[in-house]
Amino acid sequence: MSEQLLQTLKDNLIHGNIDEVSSNVKELVENGVDSKKILDEMISAMNVVGEKFSKNEYFLPDLILSGNAMRAGLDVILPNLKATGASFKGKVILGSVQGDVHDVGKSIVHSTLVGAGYEVIDLGVDVAPEVFAQKAIEHGVDVVGASAYMTTTTAMLPKVNEALKEAGIRDKVKFVIGGAATSEAYVEWAGADGWGETAWDAVETINNLLKK
Amino acid sequence: MAGYLEKIDELVEKIRDRVSKEPMTPAQRAAKVFTWDTTLDHAFGGFAFWDPRSVGITDISTREFYTDPVKMCYCQIYAAQRFEHDFPAVFADMYNIDVEACGTPLEYPEDSIPVIKEHPIKEKSDLAKLRIPDPYKDGRMPYLLELTNLFSRKVGDLFGCSVATNMPFSGVVGLRGYQNVIMDMRKDPLFVHEMLEYMLEVQIVFNKAIIDAGGAPVPCDAWAAPPNITPAQWEEFALPYATRLMEALKAHNGQKSNWFLGWGYSIVPDTERFLRMFNASGSGICFLFEEDIVGRAGYSTIDLEKFYEICRQQKVVLSTSLMPQTIFEGPVERIEKLVTDWHKVCGKGGGHCYYTTVPLGSPPEHVEAYVRALKNCLYPVE
Numbered sequence: 001m002s003e004q005l006l007q008t009l010k011d012n013l014i015h016g017n018i019d020e021v022s023s024n025v026k027e028l029v030e031n032g033v034d035s036k037k038i039l040d041e042m043i044s045a046m047n048v049v050g051e052k053f054s055k056n057e058y059f060l061p062d063l064i065l066s067g068n069a070m071r072a073g074l075d076v077i078l079p080n081l082k083a084t085g086a087s088f089k090g091k092v093i094l095g096s097v098q099g100d101v102h103d104v105g106k107s108i109v110h111s112t113l114v115g116a117g118y119e120v121i122d123l124g125v126d127v128a129p130e131v132f133a134q135k136a137i138e139h140g141v142d143v144v145g146a147s148a149y150m151t152t153t154t155a156m157l158p159k160v161n162e163a164l165k166e167a168g169i170r171d172k173v174k175f176v177i178g179g180a181a182t183s184e185a186y187v188e189w190a191g192a193d194g195w196g197e198t199a200w201d202a203v204e205t206i207n208n209l210l211k212k
Numbered sequence: 213m214a215g216y217l218e219k220i221d222e223l224v225e226k227i228r229d230r231v232s233k234e235p236m237t238p239a240q241r242a243a244k245v246f247t248w249d250t251t252l253d254h255a256f257g258g259f260a261f262w263d264p265r266s267v268g269i270t271d272i273s274t275r276e277f278y279t280d281p282v283k284m285c286y287c288q289i290y291a292a293q294r295f296e297h298d299f300p301a302v303f304a305d306m307y308n309i310d311v312e313a314c315g316t317p318l319e320y321p322e323d324s325i326p327v328i329k330e331h332p333i334k335e336k337s338d339l340a341k342l343r344i345p346d347p348y349k350d351g352r353m354p355y356l357l358e359l360t361n362l363f364s365r366k367v368g369d370l371f372g373c374s375v376a377t378n379m380p381f382s383g384v385v386g387l388r389g390y391q392n393v394i395m396d397m398r399k400d401p402l403f404v405h406e407m408l409e410y411m412l413e414v415q416i417v418f419n420k421a422i423i424d425a426g427g428a429p430v431p432c433d434a435w436a437a438p439p440n441i442t443p444a445q446w447e448e449f450a451l452p453y454a455t456r457l458m459e460a461l462k463a464h465n466g467q468k469s470n471w472f473l474g475w476g477y478s479i480v481p482d483t484e485r486f487l488r489m490f491n492a493s494g495s496g497i498c499f500l501f502e503e504d505i506v507g508r509a510g511y512s513t514i515d516l517e518k519f520y521e522i523c524r525q526q527k528v529v530l531s532t533s534l535m536p537q538t539i540f541e542g543p544v545e546r547i548e549k550l551v552t553d554w555h556k557v558c559g560k561g562g563g564h565c566y567y568t569t570v571p572l573g574s575p576p577e578h579v580e581a582y583v584r585a586l587k588n589c590l591y592p593v594e
Contacts, residue, residue: 056479059439061394099324151571152263152325183537198510
């Protein structure tokens, strides 16, 4: 029964059926299924979504719907996971830089990182450089991720790096950048440690940086 | 203000002097591109920029760039003289101006493009509260009309006067927010069509006013470009409204307009079908970006020769466009090679031009290399 429901959960996640995912997860929890097992099934579903996106079978709306469904499911099981002391691979804060209100790419990175086992604090959009630094200290994060969607807002990326330096935490955190207006060439310019072209690249970049 | 008007006149005088020594004006070059005439001297192309600092202007803030038509006009003409490109135009924040006039609040940071503070359609019932703006009174529509009129009067005969505007789908994204539109397309598609009908009406009125001010609107729809929406969503929610806007503008001025979709041809399952549908929408031009040509930023690759051939059959000019990141990163040799390679493929039959964006922080020598490469791409192509 639970196995069948886990499969239904996976299918609903792949198809971005948000309400159904939420109710599937609730039912699984009520049936006493281990939250870690539910999370693993959800991560597996998100991997399918990522694969479909990389093969151009899925487009951004599909990612958004599945990402939102993932978050809806996580809202149900996250308290259980924390209570049982489940460990995360690392803690990441994400935000779109000041002047940039584009949320889409960052939200996809958020969902993908969660799916990959990271604890993520999303600062939202239009985030001032000093706020990145304050929140990094407040939450004791391993990684600070800043996104710039527009060519005009890339100028804020080096300012985030400066703010991390001024707060005295630059050597304690990894600083990664992304967004449609960036490329690998921006890493040095922005004083960053890494860059991700896609959400899945971002996860790989962070995995690699934290291994060092 | 008189200061910048005088500066514009000084620049225009220099440009006229320079252009008078060339075999043809940029406008004449463009006319040959759009009539598939291959007797032009060299490749036609230009660039947009979204911050005055991108082209070395430091005495005008980004906020002034987007709010003061005289200063914006000066910046465009300055860049045309500084870099000697063929396509200065009225490039303001096209995705904001109409939705702002509809009641979308914007913020105007000193050193960034204006940004939407919140989307006015929070609930379905909010749509009924919106009215059709008066282009001569509401928001910054008058700014764009004044800018169009000024640019057209000063240099319209030399460069034409292309004015970037918005398309219905991208306008709806401004009114409702991208993620909400994605959810609406899944849960309440009829509501999305209602919003699109409203936006189409707004844009017909506004674009007609731009034509009356001496401009040639270029409605842009980057929010509708794959992967932002799926090809099926594009066919249902974007293309029909874009086509209707094109038809309305043609009925007003008797000319084909150009519209910008941008990216994603390489990642749709059937590129040829998608391209043919775009070309049949009434646009005079199709923009194809480096991402799709060479496969960068998550895109695949397309067969440029075949793509160009389809455009040629449908008599739609092909604009091959460098990524802004390429202008930022260089090196000069790569910029020159891309421009030259594309000319060899697309230059033979005419109907080909170039476009890019110059992002903040780009070395001027990269922009110079781009323009120099265009001038070195001669006709006829051997």
